[in-house]
Amino acid sequence: MWKYIVKRLLWMIPVLLGIAVVIFTIMYLCPGDPATAILGNSATPAAIAAKRTEMGLNDPYFVQLFRYLDRVFLHFDLGSSYFYNETVMSGILSRMPYTLIIASICIFLQIVIGTPLGITAAVHQNGWADRFCMFVALLGVSLPGFWLAMMLVVLFSVNLGWLPPYGIGGIEYYILPCVANAFAGIASQARQTRSSMLEVIRSDYIVTARAKGLSEREILYKHALPNGLIPIITVVGNGMGMMLGGTVVIESVFSIPGIGMFTTNAINTRDYPVVMGGVLFLGALFSLIMLLVDVLYAYVDPRIKAQYEGQQKKLFRRKG
Amino acid sequence: MKRKLVSVVVASCMVITMLAGCGKTSSSASSGGSSNASTDYKMAEGAGTVVVGISEDPQNLGPWSGMTGGRVSMLFSLYEYLVTLQDGNYVGVLAKNWTKVDDTTYQVTIYDYIKDSAGNELKASDIVYSFETAIETKNYGKLNSIESVTAVDDTTVEFTFNKTLGIGEFEDVMMECAIVTQAAYEASDDQMATDPVSTSAYTVTNYTVGSSLTLEDKGTYWQTDETLVYDTSKHNVKKVVFSIVTEASQHTVAMQTGTIDISNGVPDTDISKFQSGGELSSGNSVAVVLNNLTYNLQYNMSSDSIFQTDENLRLAIAYAIDKAGLNEGAFNGNGAAVKDFANANYPDYITDWNDEDYYDYDLEKAQDYVDQSDYDGQELTLMYVSTSKADTLAQMIQAYLSQIGITVKLQGLDNMTEQTQQYDSTAYDILMEQAGSTNYIVNQWKLVWYTPDFEELTGGTANFVVDSELDELMEAALNEDTHSTDTVDAVHDYLVEKCYGFGMVQDPINIVHSNYITGVALDSRNQVLPGACTYAE
Numbered sequence: 001m002w003k004y005i006v007k008r009l010l011w012m013i014p015v016l017l018g019i020a021v022v023i024f025t026i027m028y029l030c031p032g033d034p035a036t037a038i039l040g041n042s043a044t045p046a047a048i049a050a051k052r053t054e055m056g057l058n059d060p061y062f063v064q065l066f067r068y069l070d071r072v073f074l075h076f077d078l079g080s081s082y083f084y085n086e087t088v089m090s091g092i093l094s095r096m097p098y099t100l101i102i103a104s105i106c107i108f109l110q111i112v113i114g115t116p117l118g119i120t121a122a123v124h125q126n127g128w129a130d131r132f133c134m135f136v137a138l139l140g141v142s143l144p145g146f147w148l149a150m151m152l153v154v155l156f157s158v159n160l161g162w163l164p165p166y167g168i169g170g171i172e173y174y175i176l177p178c179v180a181n182a183f184a185g186i187a188s189q190a191r192q193t194r195s196s197m198l199e200v201i202r203s204d205y206i207v208t209a210r211a212k213g214l215s216e217r218e219i220l221y222k223h224a225l226p227n228g229l230i231p232i233i234t235v236v237g238n239g240m241g242m243m244l245g246g247t248v249v250i251e252s253v254f255s256i257p258g259i260g261m262f263t264t265n266a267i268n269t270r271d272y273p274v275v276m277g278g279v280l281f282l283g284a285l286f287s288l289i290m291l292l293v294d295v296l297y298a299y300v301d302p303r304i305k306a307q308y309e310g311q312q313k314k315l316f317r318r319k320g
Numbered sequence: 321m322k323r324k325l326v327s328v329v330v331a332s333c334m335v336i337t338m339l340a341g342c343g344k345t346s347s348s349a350s351s352g353g354s355s356n357a358s359t360d361y362k363m364a365e366g367a368g369t370v371v372v373g374i375s376e377d378p379q380n381l382g383p384w385s386g387m388t389g390g391r392v393s394m395l396f397s398l399y400e401y402l403v404t405l406q407d408g409n410y411v412g413v414l415a416k417n418w419t420k421v422d423d424t425t426y427q428v429t430i431y432d433y434i435k436d437s438a439g440n441e442l443k444a445s446d447i448v449y450s451f452e453t454a455i456e457t458k459n460y461g462k463l464n465s466i467e468s469v470t471a472v473d474d475t476t477v478e479f480t481f482n483k484t485l486g487i488g489e490f491e492d493v494m495m496e497c498a499i500v501t502q503a504a505y506e507a508s509d510d511q512m513a514t515d516p517v518s519t520s521a522y523t524v525t526n527y528t529v530g531s532s533l534t535l536e537d538k539g540t541y542w543q544t545d546e547t548l549v550y551d552t553s554k555h556n557v558k559k560v561v562f563s564i565v566t567e568a569s570q571h572t573v574a575m576q577t578g579t580i581d582i583s584n585g586v587p588d589t590d591i592s593k594f595q596s597g598g599e600l601s602s603g604n605s606v607a608v609v610l611n612n613l614t615y616n617l618q619y620n621m622s623s624d625s626i627f628q629t630d631e632n633l634r635l636a637i638a639y640a641i642d643k644a645g646l647n648e649g650a651f652n653g654n655g656a657a658v659k660d661f662a663n664a665n666y667p668d669y670i671t672d673w674n675d676e677d678y679y680d681y682d683l684e685k686a687q688d689y690v691d692q693s694d695y696d697g698q699e700l701t702l703m704y705v706s707t708s709k710a711d712t713l714a715q716m717i718q719a720y721l722s723q724i725g726i727t728v729k730l731q732g733l734d735n736m737t738e739q740t741q742q743y744d745s746t747a748y749d750i751l752m753e754q755a756g757s758t759n760y761i762v763n764q765w766k767l768v769w770y771t772p773d774f775e776e777l778t779g780g781t782a783n784f785v786v787d788s789e790l791d792e793l794m795e796a797a798l799n800e801d802t803h804s805t806d807t808v809d810a811v812h813d814y815l816v817e818k819c820y821g822f823g824m825v826q827d828p829i830n831i832v833h834s835n836y837i838t839g840v841a842l843d844s845r846n847q848v849l850p851g852a853c854t855y856a857e
Contacts, residue, residue, distance in 0.1 A: 032736025038386030039461050044773045045743070047461030054458050083379045083386050084529075085513035094529065153573055165573045166565060168531050253567045257377070257530020261566065265377060265530075269388060270736050 001298065001305065008294065012287045017073065019283040020276070024068055027272050028061055034082050034270040055082075068276070078280070079273035081266070088277035092259055098168065099258035102250065103243040105178040110185035110239050115232065117186070118193025122201060123220065133190055140187020145246055149180035149253045166255040177254045181246045185239040192235040196228040203227070229300045237293030241286045360603050362578030363836045369559040370837065370850045373571050373583035377530045377564050382512040383498035383505075384454040394562050396552040396843045397535060397851055399498035400519045402428060402447070403491055404552040405758060405844040408667050410491045411550055414442070414499055414519065416475075418490075420800075424467070424481045426490050432475050435542045437523040440501040444471035449502040451479075462496045465489070486766070486798035487668075488759035495758070495844075521555035521851065533562040537851075551841050551852040560850040575832050576600050582833040582840070582848055588708060591830045592652075607831040607840040608654050613756035614663045615713060617641075618768060618821035622745035622784035626694065634819040636689035637750070638679035641720045645681070646825045650712040654828035660812055661768070661823040666761035668808050679822055683723060690724045699727045703741065703748035706732030709827055714752060743777040745784055754827075758844040762797045762808060768821065769811075770794055785820045 035051035036043065043051075052058050056067070071077045078088035086094075121133035156176060157165035164173050200206065201224055209219050248260035255261075259278055266274035298305035364371035376390030383399055385391070396404075402415040412418070418428040434442040451469045454460055467480040479493070504517035514527050519542060522535035537555045563580050565571050571585040575594065586594070593600040619627035619634050627634055643657035656663065659678040663669075702717060704710050711732055718728040731748065733741065741747040757763035766773070768782045771791045780786035793814055797807040815821075831840050831848065841852035 031740050032734070033740050036739045037388075037736060038459055040387045043461035044464075045777045046773070047458075047464055049776070050464075051458050081379075083388055085380050085382055085385060085511050150569060153570070158573055158576055161577070165577060165579060166567070166570050167563065167579075168528070253570070255531065255564055255566045255570065257528070257564075261377075261530055265379075268734075268736075 001295075004298075005291065005295065008291050012284070012291075013073075015287055016280060016284055017069070020069060020072060020280055021065065023276050023279045024065055025061075027270075027275055028064065030270075032270045033057075034272060037269045037271075038082060072280070078277035081274050082271045083269060084274075088273050091262060091274065092277060092281050095257055095259050095262050098256050099244065099247050099251070099260060101174060102177055102181060102247050102256070102258065103240065105174060106182035106185060106243040106246075107236065107240050109178065109182040110189045110243075111236060113182075114186040114189025115193050117190035118232075119197055119220070119225070121190065121194040122197035125198060130194075134194070137187040137190040137194075140183045140185075141191070143183065145180055145184060146249050146253055148183055149176065149250060152176045152180055166253075168256055173254075173256075177250045177256060180253075181243060181250045184246070185242060188239065188242075189232070189235055193228070193232050196231040197224060200224045200228040226300065230297060230304075233293055233296050233300065237289055240289045244282055244285065360835070362603055362834055364579055364581050364834075365559075365561065367855075368557060369561065370557045370582065370853065370855070371561045371563050371580045372848055372850050373565045373574055373580035373585055374562050375564075375566060375568070375571070375585040378533060378562070379529075380513045381516045381524065381527060381533070382510075383450070383500050383516065383518070384457045384459060385511075385513070386459050390564065392845055393847050394533060394535075395498065396847070396849060397522055397560060398516060398518060398520055398524070399500070400553060401497065401499060402430070402494035404495065404550050406550045408665075410488075410759075412548075413550065413553055414447075415494065418494070420490070421478070423484045426479045426481075427472070428477045428479065428494070430475050430477070431543070433542060434519055435540075436501050436504050436517050436519045437538060437540060438501075438504050438507075438517045439540075440503045440517075442499070442501050442519055443474045444477045445474075446501045447471070447477045447499060449505070450499045451497050453505070454497045460496050462489075462493055466493065485800065486762070487800045487803040488757075488763055489800075491759065492763075521553065522560060531564055533564075535560040535562075551849055552843055554841075554849070554852040556851055556853060557855055571832075572600075575604060575834075578603075578834070582831060582837055582850070582853070584829060584831045584846075584848060586830065586832045588830070591832065594832045603835050605833055605835055607833060608828045609831070609842060609846070610656055610663070610665065611756070611827050611829050611846060612663065612665050612758070612844075613754045613826070614658055614661070614764070614823045615646075615710075615752060615754050615825050615827065616661055616768075616821055616823045617717075618751045618753065618783040619819075620745060620749050620751065620783060621780070621786075621820055622778070624745040625749055625784075626698070626700075627749065628784075630693050630695070631819065632689045632693035633695050635679070636686045636693055636695075636724060637721060637726065638686075638819055638822050639682045639689065640686035640724045640726070641679075641717055641824065642681035643824050645720075646713055646716055649716050650709055651825070651827050654830075656826045658823040658826055660761070661815055661821065662756070662761045662764040663823070663826040665826075666757075666759070666764070668760050668762065668803070668805075670805060670809055670812070673812060676816075678816065679819070686724050690726065695726065697725070697727065699729045700749040701729050701731050701747075702750045702752060703731045703733065703738065704752035705735050705738045705754070710752065710754070713825070717752070742782070743774075745778070751783060760803075762794075762803065762811070765794065765811060765815075766798060769815070770798070781820075783821060787818070787820075790814060790818070790820075 035048045035055060039047055039051055080087050081091055084091055117133045121130040124130045153165045156163045163175055167173055206219060206224055209223050247258055248264055251258045251260040252264055263275060263278035374390060374393040376388060378390040378394050379388050400413050403410050404413050414430050414434055416429045416431050418426060420426050436442060448469045448471050455463045455466060465481050465483055467482045470478050472478050500518055505512060508515060516524055521537050521541035523538055525536045526534040536559050543549050565574055568585055568587045571583045572590040574580040575583055591606055592598050594604045594606050595601060621628050647653055647655045647657050659673045702714055704714055714730045718730060721728050742751060755764055755767045771781055774782045778784045793811045796802045797811045829846050833840055836856050837853050838856050839854035841849040843849050
């Protein structure tokens with residue numbers, strides 16, 4: 001198992017290399033000039049040219065690319081922001097707690113609300129509970145996050161005055177962003193859980209369990225749910241990625257200084273090191289989450305664990 | 321059963337919608353707020369504190385880092401400069417006086433009792449250090465003309481330039497570099513990015529990156545002679561909180577709920593709600609000031625463009641656009657149509673221009689010109705920086721020009737992209753820009769019509785005009801010794817005659833504020849100066 005994990009970790013290197021090359025190329029081709037952003041609109045072309053030379057932006061594409069890859073992959077340095085007087089890594093680390101708090105609460109809400117909703121819907125298939133749960137799920141996948149966010153602000157901040165409309169502070173500041181960001185995830189989770197549970201519930205071993213006289217509760221939680229977990233875990237893993245991505249919008253709407261806002265501000269000012277560092281960091285984080293999901297598969301389903309271990313043995317036999 | 325379920329769901333949706341849309345517009349305090357019933361306004365944090373909503377994070381509080389929108393919002397509250405602009409005139413802040421020694425040399429005398437908030441004395445050597453460090457960063461193009469800065473004695477600094485400066489250029493240089501003491505700067509661990517120490521009345525007590533910046537007046541401001549304290553140095557309020565609100569509609573919500581006291585980021589579409597009679601006008605007001613920037617149109621005068629040789633087409637377009645109509649349509653009449661490439665805010669603006677014909681809207685004349693032109697129905701590209709105001713203006717221009725049979729394709733770009741594209745002669749036919757200077761009208765013209773600044777990129781002016789007569793006239797108007805009504809008028813007349821481009825409208829800046837603020841003060845960049853605003857007792 002450990003070997004599988006190490007192998008997957010090694011596979012992350014080319015993945016991150018690919019991300020770095022793609023994001024660097026996009027930023028290179030993207031119109032706009034960080035030198036102009038730094039000097040302001042009234043800067044003369046001569047001043048801008050001098051600044052570009054100083055920043056190394058006049059070098060050919062490959063020179064800039066290899067300089068970047070060398071710095072990131074051989075010296076583990078994401079560079080420094082053009083505007084913030086700090087390295088990209090320290091900028092990311094100082095903002096990460098806000099993003100992680102939101103993403104973690106969202107994924108927690110996704111699991112604790114989405115899963116029971118899906119189970120309820122599956123157990124009461126075609127009943128009113130099923131229709132209600134699926135209606136909520138349909139709303140969740142259909143409503144754009146930023147629209148929902150503004151509607152929540154209007155209701156809970158402006159009209160009821162219960163919650164702050166934006167900013168950071170106590171836990172009350174995270175309620176609206178998390179609800180707005182989690183709603184789509186809860187919906188996906190509920191739909192996936194329902195479909196997965198429906199498939200399992202119809203299986204022969206469930207019929208057998210029922211014939212043996214087990215209670216519905218036992219059937220559901222001891223036999224059906226563990227067998228339906230694989231697709232559910234997949235949705236949770238993808239959901240974590242969605243939550244991290246979703247924070248970009250939510251952080252802007254609620255003025256939360258997380259990685260999302262750090263990166264979007266950087267796009268506006270063409271702060272290349274921050275954009276590239278932010279994307280690379282989120283890419284690495286997402287890769288790790290997907291690895292965690294794969295490891296979880298093995299723990300949930302012994303057949304998958306055996307498959308992972310079988311692959312290792314096969315590999316050793318071939319080498320030996 | 322099914323019908324019942326559907327009705328329950330529909331009813332629930334209606335209730336939610338009603339709750340969201342039709343709630344109370346209470347004047348009671350929201351999070352962290354308090355209300356003042358007797359004066360009928362809200363204060364975000366109570367008397368003695370003002371919360372200013374800004375749209376961008378300052379990112380770096382250091383004195384000489386790169387410019388960002390958020391930085392502009394707080395610079396004058398945080399730092400002092402040698403001089404400042406007060407009612408259109410330059411006045412000394414740290415500088416007691418300044419004199420021109422010869423064409424390229426100036427001497428500045430500073431006050432001999434300046435101290436920063438850490439108690440360090442500020443001397444001429446600190447001015448030298450500030451300028452030299454700022455120049456080293458290469459973040460300030462205006463400082464490129466400085467050859468050397470030397471301290472003559474403790475209070476006298478001599479500036480030598482590598483060229484003869486134009487009118488207002490020296491003062492511009494003095495307003496470009498924030499001044500700090502060398503001792504304080506070197507004592508900072510992060511080049512003052514988060515803990516600046518300056519000579520301003522305010523010191524930073526908290527900076528949460530991306531969220532808020534709090535400044536407090538510690539009562540140790542060095543300038544004790546009140547007659548010498550100008551707007552940028554005033555400290556009428558004890559505590560200033562800059563609250564970063566990145567989403568425009570949240571500025572409206574924040575003003576509505578009393579989370580902030582003042583904002584210039586409320587979307588134009590919501591301004592009327594805060595104006596007299598509006599649904600959110602209770603306890604709030606809107607201060608409207610004319611922007612010192614002017615929207616103008618520039619023709620692509622390169623050989624790649626039809627406009628280079630077709631003066632009739634240039635004039636046709638100029639006469640086909642109703643500038644007063646643009647003001648009504650895009651700014652509800654709160655802006656102003658202009659009678660020059662720049663607006664009337666500048667001290668060297670000549671008021672006689674107001675009575676002259678400046679391509680005054682005349683559709684018949686425009687049609688005659690287009691008939692005489694070589695225009696054969698091709699699509700012309702109008703490039704501009706896309707903002708809600710600029711989009712509206714561009715759409716109106718497109719409609720005006722369609723009346724004389726000219727087809728326009730709109731190309732709204734983000735700011736960074738537009739700045740790159742504008743020097744590409746194939747990128748546009750007509751360029752709409754917003755430009756302005758902080759001092760003289762000639763310095764606004766300079767942003768487009770001064771060949772030496774653009775020659776390397778365009779071979780001429782910013783919009784590819786190669787015209788030696790214009791260059792000569794601009795030189796005369798810009799030179800401090802020859803700048804006069806005659807030379808300024810000569811450039812204006814020449815630009816009107818040639819019609820390489822023209823000014824259209826000045827937009828209004830709407831500052832929404834709580835009635836807790838009784839007078840709004842802005843700096844030369846139209847940013848709120850919380851220290852200079854006046855407050856209800």
